[in-house]
Amino acid sequence: MSERERSTPAQQPESGQPPAGDLARVLTAVGPRLRALRQERRVTLAALSEETGISVSTLSRLESGGRKPTLELLLPLARAYRVQLDELVDAPTTGDPRVHPRPFSRHGQTFIPLTRHLGGLHAYKQILPPGYGRGAEPRVHEGFEWCYVLSGTVGLRLGDRELTLGPGEVAEFDTRVPHAFSNPGPQPAEFLSLFGAQGERMHVRARPAERGGNGGPGETLRTRPS
The missing domain is CATH 2.60.120.10 (Jelly Rolls)
Structure with a gap:
């Protein structure tokens, strides 16, 4: 092992950050979840675009996986569907079984x-x-x-x-x-x-x-x- 290899610490994920593979799986699952939710609510892409201000093409690419989900896109979608943000990304449970309803x-x-x-x-x-x-x-x-x-x-x-x-x-x-x-x-x-x-x-x-x-x-x- 070279001197440089001995002096350079191994790269470790930052504390509290999910492994890259887990993050990729979560992001990949967002598109199908968004499509299923929209179809369940019987909302068209055009109607959703009008309510959220997100273009139809962006919504379509987001659902198909061609567009990476970001907070700028997910926040207005969560408001439009009246769901918690973690429902859209299927965030892992924190151990708290309580539901926090929003009437x-x-x-x-x-x-x-x-x-x-x-x-x-x-x-x-x-x-x-x-x-x-x-x-x-x-x-x-x-x-x-x-x-x-x-x-x-x-x-x-x-x-x-x-x-x-x-x-x-x-x-x-x-x-x-x-x-x-x-x-x-x-x-x-x-x-x-x-x-x-x-x-x-x-x-x-x-x-x-x-x-x-x-x-x-x-x-x-x-x-x-x-």
Whole structure:
């Protein structure tokens, strides 16, 4: 070993810095995660570009891996999707299991996210103000939803059926059936919602609510916990 080799310390990663291989894997995974999130939210590149100020070509290259993700790009995307920044980059867990939800409003109701992960089932606490949903047009989209009423009164319009759910009652339904929520009561209504964009389904023990339904596709099930 030469004198120079003996006097030169080996290069070591700075304390607290991830190995280069781990960093490369994290950055490589960002593009597919962004594409999956945008498709799950049913947002076009053009609409996302308008909201974030990032060009369509840059967004497309970012999702395909042709553009390196930077804070300048990820911060406006995190704001647009209303998620934590570490969800976009799949940051490793710090050992703290707590979720730090950031409430947001959409269509006049308040959502409090109860899950962090982008894929699979999503859990929310939803709050409907008094009188919410009067005359609302039912919506249709891919997925399956399960809801549990915490307080107040929740109206559920599903196809040609009208249901009124009280505290402790549960309903599950295919979101491809036209549906709309409302609050006919004088107080805010709160309920827990589990939603699977790809049709994931919660299985609960329930009895058919009306007319002897068998719980098949599109059938609303309604029950109180035993």
